[in-house]
Each structure stands twice: as structure tokens, then as C-alpha cells.
Amino acid sequence: MEDTMGKEVVLKTLRHEQVDEVAWVPFSGAHAAFIKGYTATEILTDGDKLFDALMEVHKLYTPDGMPIMFDLQIEAEILGCKLMWADENPPSVVKHPLRKEKTIPCKCKIPKKTDGRIPMVLEVMERVKKEIGDDTALYGLLCGPATLASHLRGTDFFMDIISDPAYAEELVDFCAEVNIALAKYYVEAGMDVIAVVDPIISQISPKAIETHFLASFQAIFDEIRNLGVLSCLFVCGDATNQMDVMARSRADGISIDENVNIVEAKKITDQYNVTICGNIPLTTVMLFGSQLDNMKYVVDMMDTIDHHNLVISPGCDMPFRIPVDNTIACVQAIKHTDESREMVKNHEAAGTLMDIDLPDYDALTKPFVELFTLDADTCAACTYMVNAVKDVKEIMGDDFDMAEYKYNRKEDIARTQKMGVEHLPSIYINGKVRWSSIIPPREELINAIKELM
Template identity: 70%
Template sequence: MGKDLILKTLRHEKVDGIPWVPFAGVHAGILKGYTAKEILVDGDKLFESLMEVNKMYTPDGMPVMFDLQIEAEIMGCELLWAEDNPPSVVAHPYSGDKVIPCKCKIPKKTDGRIPMVLDVMHRLKEEIGDQVALYGLICGPVTLASHIRGSEFFMDIIKDKEFAAQMVEFCAEVCIAMSNYYIEAGMDVIGVVDPIISQISPKAIEKLFLDSFTAVFDNIKSQGVLSSFFVCGDATIQMDVMCRTHADGISVDENVNIAEAKKITDQYGIAMGGNIPLTTVMLFGNQQDNMKYVVEMLDNISHENLIVSPGCDMPYSVPIENTIACVQAVKQTDDVREMIKNYEAVDDTIDVDLPDYDHLERPLIEAFTLDAATCAACTYMVKAALLAKEEFGDKVDVMEYKYTIKEDIARTKKMGVEHLPSLYINGELKWSSIIPSREELLAVVGPLI
């Protein structure tokens, strides 16, 4: 049974297959003709869509809700909604004055959209809970801190380490409360989703935030429930410290070489999950591309302590047949390997022209992202770039290139961008997977004005 595959893998037991977890967050809506916003605010539509995910993608495990803004919304963040993406945070209630929220701000199970999510969890548990491992996803403490504090949080890490640690400690209490609600609703796995971690140095994580993460995962473990630590972006150098948070598994996206990362998680006896590319393969590829990626991944990595999944929340418009191709590659690997043995991917890269960086009229800041609308780390990288626009106005140009747009993918490749998000100034890489503080950014841009 699929559920047993997930639970045994996260318990690091021997299994007779490779578990498959489609992160069909907002993508679930397209299966029933609903927008992203509809399934994120309407429990009946969410439930209906998730039942279709179970029917079409035969998951061993699946998330109930993939929205990292639930907690932030309750705590006063203003959200910008979209029809084909989760909402993004556009206003931060704790920017400005340095104030740690009081404990009364910790979300209650009756607040915001939590009652809707809990209801859907109960309904799914009753319908498919004996067959599929259900994941309750919560916003991780560092990402939540950046949501409620804004870009100033990254300055706090440099200028006021004690305050940054206290803010994350409070957010960890929010995580513990949310975990408890989801565990009571019958979730088999609690996923702590913290994309911003890839933007923080391992040294800072260890000194300032490790105790908070450990408290979250220890609380989950104390209740007999399994856990997974989700990260987005290039978290290669953060892998070791992430393994010391007491999580049962770690899940990474396409920025991380999963085979190399798994060597680290194997040393700690932790399960590894990931990392089918979201756009170049799942969104813009064909069935053979998806099969080829999964088969080659499985042929180059040990299957013990492994869960195959998309790199993160699947884009809304991923073709259904591409996801089904992934299922086939995981569940019928030998047959699929034979099917694609002579397949060669077609190079359909669009030709793009790069700016003449030596003859720009004004400084040009280029943010290369997965998509600031869906990736929290990318959101704050773009916001960092826009700080220069706020400071210098029309004296500087700012552009975002998204890995969800074919032309932007081609530009990203032509520029030789290795990791997302990255920030370039006048064609030169300045920050790769590390979000600059306001002072750092202005110190680089200012002399160019």
C-alpha cells in the first residue's frame, strides 16, 4: 500500500518500492476546472480537486494544502491573490519598529482559513487516509519571520542577531501550534516548508535558528508523527545543518544535485525527497522528457531512503499527461526505460539578445528567479532589487526574469545563471542564492549612479 511506502521510508525501514508524492498544490484545481484561488478558499472545491489528484496521479503520499501564507495572513500580512498561483505577501505588519509579536498572535484553530483546511483534512482522512499518507504543510519559522518582518529581516540577521533569533523563536511557536492542529486532524506527515533557508548561511542557521527548528521537529516526533523539511533554491551548503534539525526527511528542488545531497542525508539516516524540475521538464517538457528525467535520476541514486516528487509546488498549468508520465516512470521504471531508450530531447531553446552591458544608460539590476509570485526566496530577492528602485528611482532599471517563461529560461541559460534566485548588476553576478540587505545592495549600486 502506498501509505506504508511513505511511512516506512521516513522511518528508514526497508521497502519494496519507491514512494511517489506529487506536490499538486494549486495544480490540483486545474484537474476540476477551478482557479488557484478557488481551491485555496473553498473547502469543497479543494476536497473535490484533491480526490481527483488521488484518482489520476495514484500518489503514495500527498499534501492537503500547499499555501505558505495561511499563517502570515492571520498574523496581519496583506496578500496579493492570483488565479494560477498561491497568494504572495505584499505587506508586512512587523516591518519598521523591532517588535516580537506577543503569544496572543499565535494562530488559533478557529482563525483565518485554518477551519477550512482542518475540515478538508478530516474528510480526506476518512475517504483515503488508509491508502495515502496525508501531508500537512506549515510555513517554516524563517520564511514566516520574513513574511511578517519583510526584507528588514535579512538586515536583522546581520545587524541584530539576537532580535532575529527571537523572531524565529516566536515563529517556531506558531509552527508548533499549526503542527498540533494538523496532527489532531490526522495528518501522517508534517512538512515544514521553509524556502528562505537556502538564502541564509549555514553558520547563521546553526547559531541563530537551529534550536528553533529542532524544537519544531522534536514536538512533531514526540506525538509519534513523521516529518519532512522542505527547502527551495540552492540549499547545497545548508544540507548538513538541515540534517541536524531532527527532521525525518528533507525535500529539495532542482537547484540541488539530489545524488550529491543524498550522500549527506544518508550519513544522517534521513530520507531524501525530490526533485523533478518544475518548469523545464514538468511544465514545458513532454511525456518522454518527464520519463527520461525520472528514470535517469533513479538510475543514478540509491533507492533506499528515497521519495520521488516534483521539486516543489507544481505549476498550475503542468500538463496532466506529464505528471502521469512521472507516475509511470516511478512505478514501472524498467518498462519506461525501454520505452525511452532511443529518445533524445529536442532543443527548442529560443534565441534571445542580451543587453549591451558595456553601454548601458543607467545601472541595470536583473533578478533571475523561479517566479517571485510563487517562490518565497525569489520574492525577497526581487524585493531586495526593488529597494534600489525606491532609493534611486529612474536612475536605475530593475528586471525580473522568471523560470516559468520560455524566453526567460533561454535568457537565464544564455547568461550562465547556475542558481535561482540570483541577482546580477550590469551583467555581473553579485548575489547567488543569498538575499542582500538594503545596505549591501545600495553600497554596490550607489557608486554606479
């Protein structure tokens, strides 16, 4: 019976062993608050409410594995970042302590067990481990080194990669040491899998990652392996071009979102014998779709992909208001695939949500910069792309107009579909794509806007 326990399915899959089932790991971060009637802020600051919400996730969604806390700002807050809290999302970083100070924090700044919200997280980890740790693989999530560096430095971090790569590399090295320190705390608290969540990676070129940052990632995953647990590297956005270098990070698994074709990505991860995790669409399917839409998506994915080295999960942290029934439909499709396939054999998923009128781009009197994002409030890669445009807006003022369209609003989804946007986040100028899943250097963005003035 031990071989059929959910926990063992996850661990064997990440160890690249053969299993008879496909592992199911819902990333129910802020969404865990929703199903208990709490706000996101409540479960991210109150250990009792977080524990209560996690137990509800375990009861409703019968996961094989689950994260304890999906908040990429824990380390940033301790290191001096100012946060803005929200009812339906994790907090976002609004003040970057190294924005005007190109320095490296001293090693004495590496978070201790007693710092910030770490004591609360460790206590909840221990409680959850005692309650369900025998049958469920528990994930401890870290803010990855590149994303943490961008939290500390702001959008200047992306300029540093070009203008001062030695500094960017040193800053990421420091952030990797922060990761290693927290990984040790989380393993001591009973975590089975340590996940390094680094959404910003999709915004950095594969060459820059390999040249400047790959060694830092490898050091993190080597240390996690030395601690005797398994690991996963999370990325958001269109990381198609980064798949090969990520597969060489020495992580046991790589988690991707809907921007990446999981069938094609698995061809790369299979070359390196790395488990791939993902990638049920968060908004078009899980948030706005029906139960049958969710069931059909999962069944179709399972029917078109090799099940070895595969964990099925949402594309990232689940949106707050995803209907519980939609997630349960995903569980049904994973655990009872044959029955679910029969249920959805004649089902047609809904098409475009509504009709949207696009601007007459040829008649514009000044450049119009449009940002198509998942949601800048919750997606770090989106946040820093939007901030990069806002920085230029502060410089150029009324010389151009800008707008953000979020892929968690029906009208914005429809606009994104009508525009033919293939990857999120992306920047369009006057109706034409200029940067897809890459944050442009400031001068390059300014020059692109000036060309159309």
C-alpha cells in the same frame, strides 16, 4: 499486501526502513485546481472545491503520499499580513505588519483552531483522511519559521540577521511556536506527515542558521516526533551549502528543488540517515517538457541514485498548468521503471527553447540589475530577493534599471540558459553574477550599484 500500500512505502521510507519501491509524492498545490477547472483562490478558500480537487489528484496521479494544502500564507494572514490573491498561484504577502515595528507578537497571537482558514483546512483534512487515509500518506504543510518571520517583517528580516540577530532569533522562536501549535491541530485531524516548508532557508548563510535558528527548527521537529508522526523540511532555491545544517534539524526528511544536485545532496543526508525528497524540475521538464522528457528525467534519476531513503517528488509546489499527461508520465517512470526505460532509451530531451538577444552590457549608460528567479509570485525566496532590489530602487530611483526573468516563461528560461545562470534566484549586475541564492544586505547592494555608476 500492507507492505506494498503507498502509504506504508512513504512512512517506511521516512522511518529509514528498507522498501522494495520508491515512494511518489506529488506536491500538487495550485495545480490541483487546474485539473478540476477551478482557480487557485477557489480551492484555497472553499473546502468543498479543495476536497474535490484532491480527490482528482488521487485518482489521476495515484500518489503514495500527498499534501492537503500548499499555501504558506495561512499563518501569515491570521497574524496580520495582507495578501494578494491570484487565479493560478497561492496568495502572496504584500503588507508586513512588523515592517515598521520591531516587536515580537505576544503568545496570545498564536493561531487557534478557529482562526482564519484553519477550520476549513482541518475539515478537509478529516474528510480526505476518511476517504483515502488508509492507502495514502497525508501531509499537513506549515509555513516554516524563517519564512513566516520574513512574512511578518518583510525584507528587514534579512537586515535583522546582521544588525540585530537577537531580535531575528526571538522572532523565529515565536514563529516556531506557531508551527508547533498548527502541527498539533493537523495531527489531530489525521495527518501522517508534518512538513515544515521554509523556502527562505536557502537565502540565509549556514553559519547564521546554525547560530541563531537551528535550535528553533529542532524544537519543532522534536515536538512533531513527540506527536507520533513523521516530518519533512522543505527548502527552495540553491540550498547546497545549507544541506549539512538542515540535515541536523532532526527532520525525518528533507525536500529539495532542482537547484540542488540530488545525488550530491544525498551523500550528506545519508551521513545523518535523513530521507531526501525531490526533485523533478518544475518548468523545463514538468511544465514545458513532453511526456517522454518527464519519463526520461525520472528514469535517469532513479538509475543514478541509491533508492534507500528516497522519495521522488516535484521540486516544489507544482505550477498551475502542468499538463496532466506529463505528471502521469512521472508516475509511469516510478511505478514501471523497466518498461519506461525501454520507452525512452533513444529519446533526446529538447535543448534551449529559443534564441535570445542579450544586452550589450559594455554600452549601458547606467547599471542594470537583473533578477533570475523561479517566480517571485510563487517562490518566497524569490519574492524577498526581488523586494530587496525594489526597496533599493525606491531609494535610488532612476540611478539604475532592473528586470526580473521568471523560470516559468519560455523566453526567460532561454535567457537564463544563455546567461549561464546556475542557481535560482540570483542577482546579476551588468551581466555578471553578484549574489547567487543569497539576499544581499541593503547597503551592500547599494554600494555594488554605485560602483558601476
